[in-house]
Amino acid sequence: MKITGVSVRTFTYTSQVGRDSEGHGHPAPPSEATQSLVTIETSDGVAGYAFGGIAAGVLERDVKPLLMGRDPFYRELIWQGLKERQRLNLATLSDKILTVVDCALWDLAGRALGQSVYKLLGAYRDKVPAYASTMCGDDLEGGLDTPEAYAAFAEWCMDRGYPAFKLHTWQPPVPGAPSPKRDVAACAAVREVVGSDVPMMLDPYHYYGREESLYLGRQLEKLGFLWMEEPMDEHSMSSYVWLARQLDLPICGPETAEGKMYTRAEWIKHDAADIVRGGVGDLGGITPLVKVAHLAEAFGMKMEVHGGGAANLHVLCAMGIPGLFYERGLLHPFVDYETPKPWLHQLEDPMDDEGYVHVSQEPGLGQQINFDYIDRNLVASW
Numbered sequence: 600m601k602i603t604g605v606s607v608r609t610f611t612y613t614s615q616v617g618r619d620s621e622g623h624g625h626p627a628p629p630s631e632a633t634q635s636l637v638t639i640e641t642s643d644g645v646a647g648y649a650f651g652g653i654a655a656g657v658l659e660r661d662v663k664p665l666l667m668g669r670d671p672f673y674r675e676l677i678w679q680g681l682k683e684r685q686r687l688n689l690a691t692l693s694d695k696i697l698t699v700v701d702c703a704l705w706d707l708a709g710r711a712l713g714q715s716v717y718k719l720l721g722a723y724r725d726k727v728p729a730y731a732s733t734m735c736g737d738d739l740e741g742g743l744d745t746p747e748a749y750a751a752f753a754e755w756c757m758d759r760g761y762p763a764f765k766l767h768t769w770q771p772p773v774p775g776a777p778s779p780k781r782d783v784a785a786c787a788a789v790r791e792v793v794g795s796d797v798p799m800m801l802d803p804y805h806y807y808g809r810e811e812s813l814y815l816g817r818q819l820e821k822l823g824f825l826w827m828e829e830p831m832d833e834h835s836m837s838s839y840v841w842l843a844r845q846l847d848l849p850i851c852g853p854e855t856a857e858g859k860m861y862t863r864a865e866w867i868k869h870d871a872a873d874i875v876r877g878g879v880g881d882l883g884g885i886t887p888l889v890k891v892a893h894l895a896e897a898f899g900m901k902m903e904v905h906g907g908g909a910a911n912l913h914v915l916c917a918m919g920i921p922g923l924f925y926e927r928g929l930l931h932p933f934v935d936y937e938t939p940k941p942w943l944h945q946l947e948d949p950m951d952d953e954g955y956v957h958v959s960q961e962p963g964l965g966q967q968i969n970f971d972y973i974d975r976n977l978v979a980s981w
């Protein structure tokens with residue numbers, strides 16, 4: 600089997616989520632947005648798919664030369680080749696592009712072999728407990744505008760079956776943000792309504808200093824939190840070593856720091872975090888995420904996968920480390936999360952009443968792609 604084509608289709612949809620000036624998502628009036636689908640075709644007629652964009656120039660110059668004519672099962676060779684090309688093309692060949700190529704190749708392998716990706720990886724389980732992961736705080740009345748609003752939304756999430764709850768609190772440009780005291784007030788209000796047994800986590804403003812982060816950590820220890828993630832710029836690993844040394848509260852990271860598995864290895868070696876972090880989108884695909892999961896396991900550490908979606912769920916279902924959650928969201932009182940995105944026929948992370956998200960048993964990543972919708976709303980293809 601040889602790769603005979605790599606193509607991108609970009610299409611429109613109506614989004615109910617807008618971005619603030621800092622790039623954080625919030626509920627917003629309906630507006631037109633775009634999404635892209637990458638397709639890798641083969642000489643056997645089998646194709647693999649992944650959602651995400653690749654600019655036309657990057658596709659021709661950096662991606663196609665490594666894929667065309669090659670056996671699509673040579674995922675490691677292709678991933679290493681793309682990684683090496685990044686060194687002189689950092690501005691255009693991002694880890695997001697490595698992610699979409701790698702995920703499409705895994706999807707292709709599953710479809711070719713008639714197996715779901717988590718079984719190709721070596722299955723461990725077919726469902727994972729989820730946590731409700733909120734959007735960032737806002738100033739929308741009845742939204743996530745006060746500590747009490749977080750508490751009311753947490754109650755709703757508990758009724759829906761979520762076994763755990765993570766707050767993303769207020770960040771600029773929301774008025775009054777950032778504020779460690781207000782973050783703690785929201786965490787305390789949620790703890791009050793969910794009770795002492797529900798696992799809770801905090802992801803606050805990412806640019807607090809050391810003192811604010813230590814203050815937050817000590818307050819969360821009193822509230823019995825399970826972990827805190829990314830309260831400071833992750834480029835300063837020394838700040839995380841300083842913080843983790845002083846807290847009993849587990850610190851989970853790094854999440855957004857560049858450097859794939861190399862950065863995670865450095866954080867583990869320096870005791871900069873207690874729980875390892877990373878997702879397909881941060882690391883450059885399923886291939887490097889599995890490497891980080893094995894790295895964490897070998898050091899006797901837990902690993903929490905960042906973000907949702909089919910690819911992250913498949914890796915989670917192949918990880919042998921216990922105590923892991925699927926990050927479901929981002930959730931908000933005004934946003935309907937249970938309706939599939941218009942380019943999919945089904946949710947890729949359906950959750951049952953006990954709070955378990957079930958992985959697809961269909962071949963590949965198992966996304967039920969609505970190709971008719973994509974073709975009807977096509978704006979560009981290359």
Ligand code: MG
Nearest residue numbers: 802828829854
């Ligand atoms: Mg986070």
